[in-house]
Amino acid sequence: MEHTKHLWRAILILLVVSIGYLLGRGFLVPESFGKYGHYRGDNLQEQMNIRVPKHGNGMESCGFCHEEKVETIVETPHRVINCETCHATLRSHVEYESIEKFLEDPDSYDKTAEMEIHSAQELCIKCHDYQLAKPDDYKTIVVVEHLEERDMELGPYVCFECHDPHDPEM
Numbered sequence: 001m002e003h004t005k006h007l008w009r010a011i012l013i014l015l016v017v018s019i020g021y022l023l024g025r026g027f028l029v030p031e032s033f034g035k036y037g038h039y040r041g042d043n044l045q046e047q048m049n050i051r052v053p054k055h056g057n058g059m060e061s062c063g064f065c066h067e068e069k070v071e072t073i074v075e076t077p078h079r080v081i082n083c084e085t086c087h088a089t090l091r092s093h094v095e096y097e098s099i100e101k102f103l104e105d106p107d108s109y110d111k112t113a114e115m116e117i118h119s120a121q122e123l124c125i126k127c128h129d130y131q132l133a134k135p136d137d138y139k140t141i142v143v144v145e146h147l148e149e150r151d152m153e154l155g156p157y158v159c160f161e162c163h164d165p166h167d168p169e170m
């Protein structure tokens with residue numbers, strides 16, 4: 001019997017380690033681990049909750065503070081463009097927890113950061129430069145010709161020299 005003692009000792013250690021592993025795993029591995037893949041399933045929802053919606057509610061949410069701008073633009077061909085298309089997301093300008101809360105009480109909010117204003121190249125030309133694929137009744141120009149005819153040179157803000165982006169028709 002004496003010569004098998006070391007064997008029993010090894011088996012005992014193995015048992016303790018195995019049980020320890022199983023108990024420890026039960027405590028330490030989160031419940032949703034492996035629900036979708038080799039990660040904690042609940043993490044998906046947690047990540048989604050961190051991301052606050054950044055867009056406003058169309059022109060309406062700008063109108064609470066820029067009423068005149070909205071009133072101007074709705075009378076022009078640019079009424080079809082959302083303010084955020086030419087500027088940036090509402091939340092980069094006015095911080096809020098959720099768009100629903102903002103809309104409940106817009107008067108309690110104020111500007112928190114500069115709103116972006118892009119260059120003409122990024123805005124006007126992207127939409128108005130002539131392309132064969134654009135519909136016939138969509139007003140396009142050949143930028144170089146349009147400027148040459150008027151003795152102007154292409155520059156980052158050249159279109160704004162003549163056109164008001166909020167009331168572009170001449």
Ligand code: HEC
Binds near residue numbers: 059063066081117
């Ligand atoms: C076609 C693109 C375009 C659209 C659409 C647009 N903007 Fe602008 N906006 C500009 C550009 C370019 C400037 C800077 C040039 C200037 O001051 O005229 C500007 C400037 C501004 C300014 C600051 C200067 C000023 O004129 O008071 C405000 C405020 C503003 N926009 C608000 C709005 C709001 C609100 C809307 C939606 C109702 C809107 N914009 C829609 C392009 C646009």
Ligand code: HEC
Binds near residue numbers: 056061066093111
């Ligand atoms: C809670 C109020 C509020 C809302 C909502 C708001 N703005 Fe403003 N915005 C301001 C204030 C205040 C200023 C600075 C004074 C001014 O120009 O009227 C400003 C200025 C601006 C400017 C000039 C650049 C700057 O940052 O000073 C632009 C462009 C602008 N806003 C666009 C927008 C657009 C587009 C929206 C909608 C997506 C919007 N704003 C929504 C309050 C607001």
Ligand code: HEC
Binds near residue numbers: 085125
């Ligand atoms: C997101 C696309 C878009 C952007 C950006 C944009 N426009 Fe427009 N623009 C339009 C649409 C759409 C119309 C209406 C076209 C129509 O009815 O045929 C229009 C109409 C116009 C018109 C009136 C044409 C007419 O005589 O009826 C002019 C001028 C104009 N835009 C100039 C500009 C200028 C200058 C800029 C830059 C500040 C600009 N646009 C930015 C889409 C855009």
Ligand code: HEC
Binds near residue numbers: 125146147161162163
């Ligand atoms: C020197 C002044 C001036 C500058 C700068 C200018 N435009 Fe114009 N644009 C006009 C005038 C004036 C008209 C109307 C007469 C016409 O159709 O030729 C016009 C007409 C337009 C039209 C309507 C074309 C149509 O078929 O009815 C668009 C779109 C336009 N411009 C876009 C732009 C863009 C984009 C820029 C910047 C690259 C720009 N314009 C720069 C003066 C200017």
